[in-house]
Amino acid sequence: MGDKRSNLFQLLKAGTTTIINALGAAIFTYALSLKLLEITGSALGYGVNIFIGPIIGLILSPVISKVVDKYPRKNVAIVAEIALVICLTIFLIIYPLAVKTNLLVVSVVFVSISNICARFFSISYLSSTPDIVSKDYLQKLNAIQTTGVAIAGIAALPLAGYIYGKIAFEYIILIEIITEILTIFLTVITKFKAHRNEEKAHETGKKLIEILRGNMELTRLTMIAMLLNLAVTSLTIGVPYVVIHVLKYSSVVSGDIQSLYSIGVVLGGAVIAAINIKNITRFIIRLYSSFAVALLILGISLSFFKHETLIIFIVFELILGISTALSDPPLFTYVQEVIPKENLGKVMTFLYTLAQLLTPVGVLIYSTLFAKIDYPTVFLISGIVVNIIVIVVLLFLGKKSKNLA
Numbered sequence: 039m040g041d042k043r044s045n046l047f048q049l050l051k052a053g054t055t056t057i058i059n060a061l062g063a064a065i066f067t068y069a070l071s072l073k074l075l076e077i078t079g080s081a082l083g084y085g086v087n088i089f090i091g092p093i094i095g096l097i098l099s100p101v102i103s104k105v106v107d108k109y110p111r112k113n114v115a116i117v118a119e120i121a122l123v124i125c126l127t128i129f130l131i132i133y134p135l136a137v138k139t140n141l142l143v144v145s146v147v148f149v150s151i152s153n154i155c156a157r158f159f160s161i162s163y164l165s166s167t168p169d170i171v172s173k174d175y176l177q178k179l180n181a182i183q184t185t186g187v188a189i190a191g192i193a194a195l196p197l198a199g200y201i202y203g204k205i206a207f208e209y210i211i212l213i214e215i216i217t218e219i220l221t222i223f224l225t226v227i228t229k230f231k232a233h234r235n236e237e238k239a240h241e242t243g244k245k246l247i248e249i250l251r252g253n254m255e256l257t258r259l260t261m262i263a264m265l266l267n268l269a270v271t272s273l274t275i276g277v278p279y280v281v282i283h284v285l286k287y288s289s290v291v292s293g294d295i296q297s298l299y300s301i302g303v304v305l306g307g308a309v310i311a312a313i314n315i316k317n318i319t320r321f322i323i324r325l326y327s328s329f330a331v332a333l334l335i336l337g338i339s340l341s342f343f344k345h346e347t348l349i350i351f352i353v354f355e356l357i358l359g360i361s362t363a364l365s366d367p368p369l370f371t372y373v374q375e376v377i378p379k380e381n382l383g384k385v386m387t388f389l390y391t392l393a394q395l396l397t398p399v400g401v402l403i404y405s406t407l408f409a410k411i412d413y414p415t416v417f418l419i420s421g422i423v424v425n426i427i428v429i430v431v432l433l434f435l436g437k438k439s440k441n442l443a
Contacts, residue, residue, distance in 0.1 A: 045175045048229065052170055052179055055163075055224040056186035062217025063156070064194030069202045069210045070145060077141050090146070094153045095391040102161055106383030111162040111169065112230035118158035119222045123215055125151050130211045159221075161390060165382040168374050169231040176374055178311050180367035185307030188363070192300040195293070249381055255319055256376065259369060260389065261431050262326045267393055269333055269424045271400025272417060273358060277351050279405075280413050285347060295351050302359020309360075310367050318372045322365055323432065329361045330421075330428045337418030344414055 095102075106114055129148045136144040171179050201210060251257075281292040315321045332354070339350050377385050407416045 041172065045171050048171050049175060049179055049182055051224055051228045053182040053186050055221055055228065056183045057190050058217050058224070059159075059221045060187045060190035061194055061197075062214050062221075064190055065198040065201065066210060066214035068195060068198040069207065070149075072198075072202050073207050074142060074145060077137065090149050090153055094150060095157055096395060098154060098157070099387050099391045102157060103384040103387040105158070106162045106165055106387065107380055110230070111166040111383075112225065112228075114162040115159050115166070115225050116222055118155045118162065119218055119225065122152055122155035122159070123218050123222070125155060126211060126215045126218065130208060130215070133208060133211065157390070161383060161387050163225075164370070164390070165386045166230055167370070168379060168382070170228060173375065177315065177367055177371045180370040180374075181307050181311035181363070184363055184366050185304055185311070188300045188303035188307065188359070192297060192304070195297075249377065249385060253376060256373065256385075258431060259319065259322055259326075259372070260392075262323075262330075262428055263365075263369060263389075264392055264396055265424060265427055265431075266326060266329060266333075268396045268400045268403075269330075269420055270358060271397065272333075272404050272420045273351075273354065275401060275404040276408060276413060276417065277355065279408050280347060281351070284413060287348075291348075295348070295355055298352060298355040299359040299362075302356040302361075303363040304359075305356075306360035306363025307367075310364050315368055318368050318375075322368050322372065325361065325365045327428060327432070329357075329365070330425050332357055332361070333417075334421030334425050337414065337421035340414035340417050 125148065129144075132144065167176055167179055198210075201213075249256075277296055278289070278292040281287045281295065282289055336350065336354050340347060343350065373385055373389070374382065404416070404420075407419075411419075
C-alpha cells in the first residue's frame with residue numbers, strides 16, 4: 039500500500055511538473071511570436087523555434103546524451119532549469135533596449151540558448167522515468183506526461199492570445215520565469231533514484247549503434263514511428279493550407295479543427311493510462327500499422343469525397359491525437375524497460391533529435407507538394423508511400439530480428 043501511495047504521489051508531482059512547464063513555455067513561445075510579428079512585420083518569428091530547435095539538437099546531441107548518462111539526471115534537470123531562469127531574467131532586463139534596436143536577432147540568440155536548456159531538461163526527465171516510479175507505473179507516467187502536454191497545448195493558445203492583449207510583454211516573460219521556478223521546485227521535491235554512469239566520451243556513438251543493432255525490435259519501431267511523424271506533417275501543413283487558402287475559411291476554423299488533435303491526445307491518454315498492455319511491441323506495431331492504413335484512407339476519402347473535406351479533417355485530427363496518445367507512452371515504456379538505465383540518455387536523445395529533425399523536413403516536402411499538386415492527390419500519394427515503407431520495414435527487419443534471436 040505504501041509503495042502504491044508513493045508511486046501515485048510521484049505521478050502527481052511529475053504530471054504537475056509537465057503541465058506547468060509545458061503551459062508556461064507554450065504561452066511564452068506564442069506571445070514571443072506575436073511580438074516579433076508586431077515589431078518586424080514578418081512571419082519569420084513563427085518559424086524560429088521550428089528550425090532552431092532541430093539544429094541545436096543535432097549539434098549538441100552527443101554532448102547531451104553524454105551528460106545525461108554520466109551525471110545524476112535530477113541534477114542535470116535542475117541545473118538546466120536554473121540556467122533557463124537566468125537566461126529569461128537577462129532577456130527581461132535587455133528587452134526594452136532590444137525592442138528599440140533589433141528584437142529579432144536578440145530573440146534568435148535567446149531562443150537558441152533556451153532550446154539548449156529545455157533539451158537538457160526534457161531528455162534528463164524522460165530518461166529518469168524509471169528512477170521516478172516503479173516498473174508497473176512507467177506507462178501511466180508516460181501517459182500522464184503526454185496528456186499533460188496536450189492539456190497545456192489546448193489551454194496555451196487562447197490564454198496567450200488573451201494575456202498578450204491585456205498586459206505588457208515584460209509581464210509575460212515574468213510569468214514564464216515563475217513557471218520555470220515552479221518547475222525547479224517540483225523537480226527538487228520529486229524523488230529520483232540515485233544514478234551515475236562513468237563513461238568515456240568517445241564511447242557514446244559506438245554504444246548507441248550497438249544498442250540499435252542489438253535490439254532490432256526497437257530499431258523497427260523507431261523507423262516506423264519516425265516515418266509516421268514525417269507523414270503526419272502532411273496534416274500539420276495541409277489542414278491550414280487547404281482550409282484557409284483552398285476552401286477560403288477563416289484561420290479560426292482552421293485552428294478549431296487542429297485543436298481536435300489535442301482533445302484526441304487527452305482522450306487517448308486517459309485510455310492508455312487506465313489499461314495494462316501485456317505485449318507492448320505487438321500493441322505498438324498493430325497501432326502503427328492501423329494508423330498507416332488510416333493515412334491511406336484519408337487520401338482515398340479526400341479523393342472521392344472532396345466536398346466533405348472539413349468533416350474528413352475533423353475526424354482525422356481526432357484520430358491522429360488519439361493514436362499519438364495510445365502509441366507514444368507504450369513506446370517510451372518499452373524503451374525504458376529494455377534499455378539499461380545508464381544508456382537511456384543516448385537513446386532518448388537520439389529519438390528526440392530525430393523526431394524534431396523530421397519536422398522541418400516534412401514542412402519543406404509537403405509545403406512544396408501542396409503548392410504544386412491538388413491536395414487530395416498529395417494525401418493519397420503520402421498514404422500509399424507510407425504503407426509500402428511500413429510493410430517493407432516490418433517484413434525486412436522482422437526477419438532480421440528473428441535471425442538475430
